[in-house]
Amino acid sequence: MHTYSSPRRSAPLRITAAVLGAAVLAVGGGALAATAAEEQGEGDVDVTVDIAPVEQPGVLAMSIAGTTAALTESGSTALTRQFVGSLPRVTVTDTRTSAEIPDGAYWYVLGTASDFVGSAGQPGITAGHLGWRPSLVDGGASGLVAVGDEVMTELDEETLPGNDVGLVDEELLAMTADSAEIATEGRWTAEAELFLKTDVAVSPGEYTSVLTLSLFE
Secondary structure, rough: OOOOOOOOOOOOOOOOOOOOOOOOOEEEEEEEOOOOOOOOOOOOOOOOOOOOOOOOOEEEEEOOOOOOOOOOOOOOOOEEEEEEEEEEEEEEOOOOOOOHHOOOOOOOOEEEOOEEEEEEOOOOOOOEEEEEEEEEEOOOHHHHHHHOEOOOOOOOOOOOOOOOOOHHHHHEEEEEOOOEEEEEOOOOEEEEEEEEOOOOOOHHHHEEEEEEEEEEE
């Protein structure tokens, strides 16, 4: 199995440049005027490059287009407060050839959330209050990549048998049933709507949870 862990964020790189201004040189009280250059000829150079095929084995990998997801209040009712947002897009890439992929192999991406912790010591909100609705952005031409079912919160009625549990356990974001058959497509992208539902008496303040995404094969 291959698992994914987020890379460390790089420190900012500050680039500075010294800009030199034009100077007028005074000689004997008069300015030395610059003489305009005249073109004496020109020539072209063809630039070529020969890029060889990648010789090392290909890899299966995952990237996430961001490290944060902010939820804002929308759709609250007299009984429930709701906060919504979007999961940064998740892209799976496979640079392996079909011959490099073991028979019967298939990949899948799972997501699990931690409980929300209050920044000022207010009571936390369990991960069962966070749900999602996955969708495909680019599933490839084969149609062999699928997303997981929506996961409702523990404050919702189930829309599928047993799916009103929140992101407490590993929930499916996207998968394929045959890695080798779709290897030539090379790239697939999924996203998800996120929604947090709480009681109307929830303590005000800022809360933070960590949603961990993992790629397995």
